[in-house]
Amino acid sequence: MRAFVALLKKEEMALFTSPIAYVVLAAFLVIMGYTFTLTLFLTHVPTLVHLFIQIYVLFLLTVPIITMRLIAEERRLRTLEILLTSPLSEVSVVLAKFLASLSLIVVMLLLSYTYALTLAVLGAPDWGPIYSGYIGLFLLGAALVAIGLMTSSMVSNQVIAALLSLSLFLLLWIIDYLGWLLPDPFNAFFVNLSLLVHFRPFATGSLFLSDAGYFLSVTLLGLFVSVRALAWR
Amino acid sequence: MPQSDIIVVERLVKRYGARVAVRGVSFTVKAGEIVGLLGPNGSGKSTILRILTGYLRSSSGSVHIGGVDVADQAARNYVGYVPEDAPLYDWMRAGEFLQFMAAIKGVPARATGAAVASVCAQLDLERVVGLPVGKLSRGYRQRVAIAQALLNNPPILVFDEPTNALDAYQVIGIRELIRSLAGQRTVLVASHVLTEIEKIASRIMILRDGNLLTADATSEGSRTPSFRMRIAGPRQAVLAGLRKVTGVVTADVQGVAPTELADSMDTYLVGTESRPRIAEDIAQSVVANGFALAELVEQKPDLERIFLDLTRRATEAQVA
Numbered sequence: 001m002r003a004f005v006a007l008l009k010k011e012e013m014a015l016f017t018s019p020i021a022y023v024v025l026a027a028f029l030v031i032m033g034y035t036f037t038l039t040l041f042l043t044h045v046p047t048l049v050h051l052f053i054q055i056y057v058l059f060l061l062t063v064p065i066i067t068m069r070l071i072a073e074e075r076r077l078r079t080l081e082i083l084l085t086s087p088l089s090e091v092s093v094v095l096a097k098f099l100a101s102l103s104l105i106v107v108m109l110l111l112s113y114t115y116a117l118t119l120a121v122l123g124a125p126d127w128g129p130i131y132s133g134y135i136g137l138f139l140l141g142a143a144l145v146a147i148g149l150m151t152s153s154m155v156s157n158q159v160i161a162a163l164l165s166l167s168l169f170l171l172l173w174i175i176d177y178l179g180w181l182l183p184d185p186f187n188a189f190f191v192n193l194s195l196l197v198h199f200r201p202f203a204t205g206s207l208f209l210s211d212a213g214y215f216l217s218v219t220l221l222g223l224f225v226s227v228r229a230l231a232w233r
Numbered sequence: 234m235p236q237s238d239i240i241v242v243e244r245l246v247k248r249y250g251a252r253v254a255v256r257g258v259s260f261t262v263k264a265g266e267i268v269g270l271l272g273p274n275g276s277g278k279s280t281i282l283r284i285l286t287g288y289l290r291s292s293s294g295s296v297h298i299g300g301v302d303v304a305d306q307a308a309r310n311y312v313g314y315v316p317e318d319a320p321l322y323d324w325m326r327a328g329e330f331l332q333f334m335a336a337i338k339g340v341p342a343r344a345t346g347a348a349v350a351s352v353c354a355q356l357d358l359e360r361v362v363g364l365p366v367g368k369l370s371r372g373y374r375q376r377v378a379i380a381q382a383l384l385n386n387p388p389i390l391v392f393d394e395p396t397n398a399l400d401a402y403q404v405i406g407i408r409e410l411i412r413s414l415a416g417q418r419t420v421l422v423a424s425h426v427l428t429e430i431e432k433i434a435s436r437i438m439i440l441r442d443g444n445l446l447t448a449d450a451t452s453e454g455s456r457t458p459s460f461r462m463r464i465a466g467p468r469q470a471v472l473a474g475l476r477k478v479t480g481v482v483t484a485d486v487q488g489v490a491p492t493e494l495a496d497s498m499d500t501y502l503v504g505t506e507s508r509p510r511i512a513e514d515i516a517q518s519v520v521a522n523g524f525a526l527a528e529l530v531e532q533k534p535d536l537e538r539i540f541l542d543l544t545r546r547a548t549e550a551q552v553a
Contacts, residue, residue, distance in 0.1 A: 002336055002341075002342060003336055003337045003338075003339060005336075006333055006336030006337055007337060009333075010322075010325075010333050013324075013325075014322075014324065017324060018324075077320055078316060078318070078320035079320045079321065081288050081316045081320060082314075082320060082321070082334070082381070083337070084287070084288050085286040085309060085312070085314045085316075086334070086337045087306050087307070087309040087310050087338065088337055089306065233290060
């Protein structure tokens, strides 16, 4: 356990001492603030649905930047040799990197909560959809970080890892369009692979176990492949 | 397995796709030995070390460290590994890095401070513990890399090209350091620099193209001894006499061609097979032929010659 805590602390330090975390946070807050203010003035409705969809898009674009270096950089710099010749399991290495990156997602969500508090000050928002939206964003963030970690574990070039993640995210965003072209039962398969199809109910205040199960499955699959990629050497 | 064999490698093979990096290598290392792994770049040295330390998996064959299969995570507790070019976390301070390494190597929290202080004192790192690793000189980086390998006091130390890219003073320093660390530990050092290995190791293994040419180059040398002799007499006759002695493989005059000059006192180099009383037989033959023998000295095995002989023979065998 002490080894895992040390590993997690090291990953947190690596993330929060790099400029990447602060650039991502700053960009996130500026764009969110702009969207929130604009939406509030245009609609005069105390809701965060638009904001959640905007965060969904921003996560697709920023998570590859957060996760690209996780394993690819360690592989390129050969620090992975130091890590994996210590009595540590691949599972603990992957979990520590996953949790550290997820913590940045949590920080982003916590900071965005100020918009919900602003709504509470200005009006009487419906808190149900706000909480379900945050649960959805957390699950979405976990799934994206796991996929990003997976691509980072497969290559030693950070840029390629980021491009691979971004491509996968965009594909999973629009894959349901393919479903609309296919006959039953193939259409359901592709529609149900879509990130947006499973995220939209959370953003609008509907909680379905199947949607949570989708994000958890993607997260576990990403982590499993990352562990296997790290063990395959 | 005899108790003293702390490393046992049997028929080790490592393939990277179609390329075979290590071809059925077997050797043992006894506890307390300082063993050098010598070979040209790409001969499979680093691959063998990486398998030994658990970083790479073997394609076939087995490796046991202290009786534990390297596939078992517990085997990693036996080995302190210093990879080539000291890959470290540049953004960490040296002290932070050592504390982190102590934690992931399972050093108990209450013992970490003492363990870090101890390795810092041993490696003369006290002055740099507060500096970021990325700001350290190559020599200090290498010392930090060695320090992390020592933190959990492992019985085996593995060094991959420990003096790579260091200046002359740093090379001498690291070499002395490795020698001083040996003591009660088993040390395995890989290098492509023949003179470095010769100065550090007590036993030298030679690798080429993934094949182990010899597990003990020094004994290879003693199996093919050579003598330096000073003999007075006609060169052609002296050489013919020497070559007639059973067990003599090569006989040459040092420095000049045999036909160049007439009779004089010359120095001859004689390579022989290894057998008892060969020196006496050569001396008797020289005297019996009527030549004056002024000196007969057994030459120390020359690693360079052994290395060249073995690699030449391997090439010839491949061609054949």
